[in-house]
Amino acid sequence: MAAAIHPQLDFIHLREKQRSARELLDMTGKLLLAGVPSSKLVINDRVDVALAAGAAGVQLAWHSLPLSAARAAAPVLRLGKSVHSVQEAEEAGRQGADFCLFGHVFPSVCKPGQQERGLAQLADAVRVCGIPLIAIGGITPANTGLVLRQGAAGIAVMSGICSADDPLAAIRAYRRAVIQAEDKGGEGA
Amino acid sequence: MAAAIHPQLDFIHLREKQRSARELLDMTGKLLLAGVPSSKLVINDRVDVALAAGAAGVQLAWHSLPLSAARAAAPVLRLGKSVHSVQEAEEAGRQGADFCLFGHVFPSVCKPGQQERGLAQLADAVRVCGIPLIAIGGITPANTGLVLRQGAAGIAVMSGICSADDPLAAIRAYRRAVIQAEDKGGEGA
Numbered sequence: 001m002a003a004a005i006h007p008q009l010d011f012i013h014l015r016e017k018q019r020s021a022r023e024l025l026d027m028t029g030k031l032l033l034a035g036v037p038s039s040k041l042v043i044n045d046r047v048d049v050a051l052a053a054g055a056a057g058v059q060l061a062w063h064s065l066p067l068s069a070a071r072a073a074a075p076v077l078r079l080g081k082s083v084h085s086v087q088e089a090e091e092a093g094r095q096g097a098d099f100c101l102f103g104h105v106f107p108s109v110c111k112p113g114q115q116e117r118g119l120a121q122l123a124d125a126v127r128v129c130g131i132p133l134i135a136i137g138g139i140t141p142a143n144t145g146l147v148l149r150q151g152a153a154g155i156a157v158m159s160g161i162c163s164a165d166d167p168l169a170a171i172r173a174y175r176r177a178v179i180q181a182e183d184k185g186g187e188g189a
Numbered sequence: 190m191a192a193a194i195h196p197q198l199d200f201i202h203l204r205e206k207q208r209s210a211r212e213l214l215d216m217t218g219k220l221l222l223a224g225v226p227s228s229k230l231v232i233n234d235r236v237d238v239a240l241a242a243g244a245a246g247v248q249l250a251w252h253s254l255p256l257s258a259a260r261a262a263a264p265v266l267r268l269g270k271s272v273h274s275v276q277e278a279e280e281a282g283r284q285g286a287d288f289c290l291f292g293h294v295f296p297s298v299c300k301p302g303q304q305e306r307g308l309a310q311l312a313d314a315v316r317v318c319g320i321p322l323i324a325i326g327g328i329t330p331a332n333t334g335l336v337l338r339q340g341a342a343g344i345a346v347m348s349g350i351c352s353a354d355d356p357l358a359a360i361r362a363y364r365r366a367v368i369q370a371e372d373k374g375g376e377g378a
Contacts, residue, residue: 020252021234045210048236051262052254063209065241073240 293326
């Protein structure tokens, strides 16, 4: 599966919060064996696992090491920060994150009952953070263009792929939507 | 408290398994502010927190990064391995751990209903591991000498200190027992 999907993806984000360091490293080992380049791997929270796996980066949440501490521990890693408001996006940029993950943009099955941020906040967050912003939450192939037109540098998808009947078909649909949006952006420029 | 006790201790092992990386780093920050030298700090499992805190080392359990991966991620850290049998102690030495924590030696309130390893296994583990072995589990000031005479390089204590009515007095009693054992060892040599 990993071998089939990774060519369609820029990054694979391992977000298994209940797994131990050893389990996470085993998972990265299996992905690498399947042919996924380590340069596409982003590990949630565990800077040490990312270092040990030779991953491209680590995704830091509010409970993770602060950016400056993570940078000191691992100067070689790209550091992403998960943010949930325009203010947090601004802070992530100011504190030197390499990118941020902003959401949830639309209502999401992963965040039941929680108010979505919406497109206006997404556009504001892009404007103030000054770093590449990846949008997450309720993104579908149908609304991908709308998201990218707010200035998001990319999209991240969980249930839209993982809960799909045919994950590979879902990934291809997202990929087409991104390419279409990029083409339209190019025409508009 | 930390300021009062650390002169009596060679190492302080932060073993808060349910804490996030940020919480652990905050705890180390408080210990450092209280005057505990970073060279006395050992962090459980989280190699990244140990790196960020400038700690002396990290204690690896079975669910932690394997030794070789931890070494690759953090060449500057002293790596301890928690072991529970003579065979695991031998493996820890062979895999290049800097030290191991062996236990539980005596029945311990921390391991209710689990069979203790005992002094004979402790002595065997010391013999085969070839690295400094720290004994843990049910150690009291009264049996400290017995433990060190099996060749353990030191003792680690949890409830004997943390559950004591007067932790500082407990630490001093352990310290005296260690010094007495060292003096006797010197006379015998």
